[in-house]
Amino acid sequence: MPNNKASGPSKISYEMMKHLSGDALDFSLLLANTCLFRGDIPADWREAVVYPIPKPHDFDAQLKNTRPITLLETVRKCVVKVVTNRLSSILADSKILQGGNFAGLPGGSTDVPIKMLDAIIHQHKHDSSDDQELWIVSQDISKAFDSMDLNMLKLALVRLHVPALLVQFILNLFTRRNNKIITCHGDTAAYRVRVGIDQGEIISPLLWVIYLDPLLTVLNQEARDPFVLKSSALLDYSPLEFERHSLPISHLTFMDDSTFVASSKAGIEDRLSITAEFYTLNNVQANSAKYVLLSSSSPSSRIDFDLSPSSLVSDLSLSLSSLSLNTSFRFLGVWFSLSASSQFVLKQARSMVKDMAALLGPKKLLAQHVAYLYNAVLLPRLEFRLQTALFSENTVQSIVTPMFSVLRRKAGLAATTPLALLFLKLPFSIQNAFYRFLSSHVASWQKIFIHPDFSDFASYAISYLQGFLGVESCPTVINLEPWSHVVSLRTHTLFNTLLFSSRLNITWSLFFRPSRRDLQPAIPLRSILPHSIFRLSWKLWRNLNIFLLAQLASPCGRHLMNWPDLWYLGIVGRKGRIPIWFNFIKNNLLSSSSSSLLLSLYFINSSFTLASPCLLDHTVKDYHFYPQWAINLDSATQTLSVGRVCITYKKQNSAIMSHWLPVSTSADERTYNPCPGCALNIPALSKKSAIKQRCNSEKCFFNVILSETVGYPTRNAKVFAAYLPITLSTSWSYATSLALVHLTNSPSTASLTLSPPVEDRIEDDVLPLSVQSLYTDGSFRPAKDSLSSSMASAWIALDDDGFILDSSSMHLPSCFPSALRSEIYAVLLGLSALSHDSSISIYTDCSQLISLWTSLVDSPF
Numbered sequence: 001m002p003n004n005k006a007s008g009p010s011k012i013s014y015e016m017m018k019h020l021s022g023d024a025l026d027f028s029l030l031l032a033n034t035c036l037f038r039g040d041i042p043a044d045w046r047e048a049v050v051y052p053i054p055k056p057h058d059f060d061a062q063l064k065n066t067r068p069i070t071l072l073e074t075v076r077k078c079v080v081k082v083v084t085n086r087l088s089s090i091l092a093d094s095k096i097l098q099g100g101n102f103a104g105l106p107g108g109s110t111d112v113p114i115k116m117l118d119a120i121i122h123q124h125k126h127d128s129s130d131d132q133e134l135w136i137v138s139q140d141i142s143k144a145f146d147s148m149d150l151n152m153l154k155l156a157l158v159r160l161h162v163p164a165l166l167v168q169f170i171l172n173l174f175t176r177r178n179n180k181i182i183t184c185h186g187d188t189a190a191y192r193v194r195v196g197i198d199q200g201e202i203i204s205p206l207l208w209v210i211y212l213d214p215l216l217t218v219l220n221q222e223a224r225d226p227f228v229l230k231s232s233a234l235l236d237y238s239p240l241e242f243e244r245h246s247l248p249i250s251h252l253t254f255m256d257d258s259t260f261v262a263s264s265k266a267g268i269e270d271r272l273s274i275t276a277e278f279y280t281l282n283n284v285q286a287n288s289a290k291y292v293l294l295s296s297s298s299p300s301s302r303i304d305f306d307l308s309p310s311s312l313v314s315d316l317s318l319s320l321s322s323l324s325l326n327t328s329f330r331f332l333g334v335w336f337s338l339s340a341s342s343q344f345v346l347k348q349a350r351s352m353v354k355d356m357a358a359l360l361g362p363k364k365l366l367a368q369h370v371a372y373l374y375n376a377v378l379l380p381r382l383e384f385r386l387q388t389a390l391f392s393e394n395t396v397q398s399i400v401t402p403m404f405s406v407l408r409r410k411a412g413l414a415a416t417t418p419l420a421l422l423f424l425k426l427p428f429s430i431q432n433a434f435y436r437f438l439s440s441h442v443a444s445w446q447k448i449f450i451h452p453d454f455s456d457f458a459s460y461a462i463s464y465l466q467g468f469l470g471v472e473s474c475p476t477v478i479n480l481e482p483w484s485h486v487v488s489l490r491t492h493t494l495f496n497t498l499l500f501s502s503r504l505n506i507t508w509s510l511f512f513r514p515s516r517r518d519l520q521p522a523i524p525l526r527s528i529l530p531h532s533i534f535r536l537s538w539k540l541w542r543n544l545n546i547f548l549l550a551q552l553a554s555p556c557g558r559h560l561m562n563w564p565d566l567w568y569l570g571i572v573g574r575k576g577r578i579p580i581w582f583n584f585i586k587n588n589l590l591s592s593s594s595s596s597l598l599l600s601l602y603f604i605n606s607s608f609t610l611a612s613p614c615l616l617d618h619t620v621k622d623y624h625f626y627p628q629w630a631i632n633l634d635s636a637t638q639t640l641s642v643g644r645v646c647i648t649y650k651k652q653n654s655a656i657m658s659h660w661l662p663v664s665t666s667a668d669e670r671t672y673n674p675c676p677g678c679a680l681n682i683p684a685l686s687k688k689s690a691i692k693q694r695c696n697s698e699k700c701f702f703n704v705i706l707s708e709t710v711g712y713p714t715r716n717a718k719v720f721a722a723y724l725p726i727t728l729s730t731s732w733s734y735a736t737s738l739a740l741v742h743l744t745n746s747p748s749t750a751s752l753t754l755s756p757p758v759e760d761r762i763e764d765d766v767l768p769l770s771v772q773s774l775y776t777d778g779s780f781r782p783a784k785d786s787l788s789s790s791m792a793s794a795w796i797a798l799d800d801d802g803f804i805l806d807s808s809s810m811h812l813p814s815c816f817p818s819a820l821r822s823e824i825y826a827v828l829l830g831l832s833a834l835s836h837d838s839s840i841s842i843y844t845d846c847s848q849l850i851s852l853w854t855s856l857v858d859s860p861f
């Protein structure tokens, strides 16, 4: 209990009670315990005096110009204090109250709702991925304590299963009580107080929180369209994995100051409806004329809200004017605006200092007096106002400069006297404003980070910042200087708190963050690029989810991947030119301009690279012709070969592969020609019927060990009859690097040889059902000179996007060759490859075939 407090009617002060001993102490204890046993208090404790404290303006004989304070008996207050402490710690420890009122319980304070509203506004204004509307209505409840209905309070206590004796004790504190008022003509006669609870009673704030809890609980659980605080911060990049938080906010309430937050107009109507019923039931007076409305979608306009029909509410419509986006509004004593600008607060702070300097300047004061007023009056007021903005040291210094001029003058010092002298050397003990504001922000974030009730918000706040910066680590462990000039972060108090405290070498440890693997060996991009390029690129990286050099390195970790490969892998976007930052890496981090080899400093351990293996389709049946682009590593000769695995023999762990050669030796090469025949070629293989029929353009075939063969990352690349080179999706260097990492690291490549699970499979000769059209063509070459005539036919199957699904071409046995016959063959072969019940359009350039079709197939038999 504090000293120097006004005592109640008996004039017993706290100081007296602190010095009690012997019988007096024992009797006091006995009295207190008797109160608790009986659930009641002595009649004399029900007498209180009201002291109407004048407000700063003229009294004008109006009671409303006073702030009445009720003076209660101090012994009574001690007893109630014990009850309050015990009740509130039980309520807090067991999380009984579900409404989320920030007041009333231990740990409650206004910093958290202020930080939350700040977070809501920042996310709404600066997070481009958030498309929620923001609606805020702040209410005004007049004389909350005085109007509290004791019957409803009883129900609210019973709802929480508070023991009956305690309920009785609490209600007895506020019944049959008499107040007198102190006036200059002596105390008035006592009068009976009929409703409400005493503002001066220690338990009153807790009771108000209990009283309001049913409403706030319903708002949290039922009110629709809350505004959701969402964050997403990188946990791992391979595969991309994010720590995501979403924290729905329906209202921000501190004591009787409640502010609704919603993401739609209907959401606000919902809250107003629920609240209107509760207020009617509970005798709460809310003054809608003093409501403040903010709406991101319709600022500066008159908005009508329709409340849902209820027998309890007489007035079902409410019309409020929304503030403009730039207008600041007051929340728990500090100022906000939807534009998330700190200009208003800055201006306010500057004028506060100027006003004080102007007031003190002409007065006859010693420098010590000015220093005292600066430390004890001005700084606390500034500190309170600056809860939503932490300005840089220079800005803070410029805010308080007018006071320093006054101080120098009063001390008879020249205006050029250095500030450091005022802080350190002279005996004024002036506090450094910047450090004071910084430490107050540090303290309030620490409270949020440490207190278990705020852990959701703490996790959100820190992961939001990490996601906003687009970094791979917690913002407390990285250098934040590169972002120090980012405008959208200038008003972000958490960012500034961490930045400014890191400049003082203060490091934070956040034990609540999820454990994760250390990504430093993957080399964060932000750590290797110069600031000038970083500033142009960080938003881009954030949007692409590129964080680390490892995401751009080849699977072996020694090469920089080329842009088309990154593009194929979906790491970079499809549009636009190669960005400056990528060219910077190419020009500065590679061992030579002609190669993709990274400087050894930037080699990345292959366990950090993106190397998800490209495997062959294991569902393909053995002995079936089903070509797949592949890479083989012959372990005996350590030779890499690219080609198509045409037929697999899983039981024998082998396959027939055709041989293709890159058209150049460049690492970026992605175009291949069929090998015309080399030492690898086994001529017998090309005689196999399936290969002979389907692989007209390939000449060189060899046997490979299946477990030494992996897929080549590429989109479906079909080989046509023409001897044209084929361009695959990824480069030779990427594909082989991936294959090497997989084939040399994988401890069990034997899995490839396991027999596939038995399942229904589409026959590999059957075209998928998505086939829409079939283009057919035949060719016929009449006999000439010594060559006999020959025939060939081909078909291409397209889906409705015009994408080639499959194709086939073959030489036909030359019995009675003719052009028409080759065309018919082409149609028949195409049709036979279709699945049952398909419908299809056939395109052919042969008019003879079309007329045959109409006369034979379309006409009824």
Ligand SMILES: [Zn+2]
Pocket (backbone or CB within 6 Å): 659, 660, 675, 676, 677, 678, 679, 680, 681, 700, 701
């Ligand atoms: Zn070859």
